[in-house]
Amino acid sequence: MSMNSPQLAEKEAKTAPAPARRKASRKAQGSIVPRATVAGRALVAVVAIMTFLASLTLGTVMAVRATAETWRSDVAREVTIQIRAGDPAAVDAQVKAATEIAQRTPGIGEVHVLSQDETGRLLEPWLGTGLDFSDLPVPRIIVLRLDPSQTADLARLRRTLTDKIPTASLDDHRSWSRRLGSMAEGVMATGIGLLVLVAIATVLSVVFATRAAVATNRTIVEVLHFVGARDGFIAAQFQRHFLKIGTQGGLLGGLCASAVFLAIASLPRLGFGGDPENPSILTWLYPGLLGFAGIAVLVLLVAGVTALTSRMTVYRTLRTIQ
Template identity: 70%
Template sequence: MEKAISGAPMGPAGKPARPSRAAAIVPRATVAGRALVAVVAIMTFLASLTIGTALAVRATAATWRADVKREVTIQIRAGEKAATDAQVQAAVDLAKGTAGIAGVHVLTPEETSRLLEPWLGAGLDLADLPVPRVIVLRLDGTGRADLPRLKRTLSDRIPTATLDDHRNWSERLALMAQGVTVTGIGLLALVALATILTVVFATRAAVATNRSVVEVLHFVGARDGFIAAQFQRHFLRIGAEGGLIGGLSACAIFLAVAFLPRSGLLPAGEDQTAFLGWLDPGPLGFAGIGLAVVTVALATALTSRVTVYRTLRTIQ
């Protein structure tokens, strides 16, 4: 054979063979192919759940932190009713006279009782308990509120009063969000590694199964890039199919969870709604799932191509 074949293998009359014939190097419908689709779908599903949950928790924590930063509370220790009422009124007057505070609200006994229900149960009679009076201060968001000065003034004039800016809670929420994000990145790395290794082994198995065909194509002059492209298209199809199945399944889970509070299938109560609200990934989460599907498909194709190139180097 004097004439080297630069691209595809030669067909009749010296013309390049049609790519559709060469595509039969890797059969489209095999048991191994269907199994790999299932594996890729499972991996994409796990990755999508991780992405959606991590972004949902991060967004919820950010919302809670913003809410916490907009409010501070003053607590007046319980004592004789008349004296406590006077101290509450004095604290309210001081708060209203502080720049940067948009609103002041003294919690009623009913509101305080609802706050304590998760720990002490419903139907609580606060008259028999030394429950402090709580004053909620809403900040105007301009940052003008001089909370340290207000705290010193309260300590000087009302010794039983304490001001809490919820900084500890805000820091804990930030740490929790960071922890979830780091954990999510770690899980994604493990899923990605498992997917890549699975594709590598599947590609090697496909090359080994069709080794005689690959060798013939290689020896008659087909370029390595042409042969690798056939495997790449095959595994791209597998990656796209498995990725779509896994990604859409994860989206269905998140949409079902978001629908549950409005479906009437759950018992009435705010706890279930608040808990399920954590699992709403939002537009950014669904976009992340879509990106994961595309990434899985491309990574599957690229991994197979690299693996085929390395395998072809062993053919002399």
């Protein structure tokens, strides 16, 4: 006797391989939340934009921090002696005497007297090019490179220069170092504030989108709830759906931000943005490996926050169903 079609279907379902049964079960479960809806695509775009802005902020903060640390390190390794302008013969003698004093000071590794051309290049950003500096009261500058293996007694060097050369002054750039540190801390605090605002906006967007999805499928949710489906089962369907949305949006935003930073870093090598040895205002904006790792962590956080927020929103919605 041949089996009728329901019996045959039941037998095929029972005898089907375990992977096929699990696939069919997931397909049936996944029908609670609609796929590829306009709201879903819009939320992917919103999450991508939020992640892009957050990644740009994070990368910029890391780039500013790294650049400020480099500048502070360079500044800390150098001090300068300035000899006020005056009679050329007297100034040359004072420069020679200051150089000898610096060379005899322990902790000073290298002494370099800037030529008139080198001093002129330092003044070009403020005075322009093609000027004759011979008639200007431009001081002579001596650059001292500190020896990292020992500590130089800069206070003693300053007193010695003041006693023997009244027109000489020693600048250890501590005020510039403090300013750079304050600037870096201010930028980082601003970046953290922006990241918090972007995170709040992302969470709110997910909350509203989840509520809209629950409202659209409220009849199905109520039926599942009343027939005894656990709240965790229903919330898991929405969590899985929004985890996919958060992952797609986060990856898209993070990759776009990384591409922007890589493009900016490639400008000098491509012939744009100035000389690689003298970068423009944008070419230093490179977050480094630590910055790109931070962007990757940010993408994971966005996906996780999106899924967790949707789950919490579904639980709160289910509590309103009597």
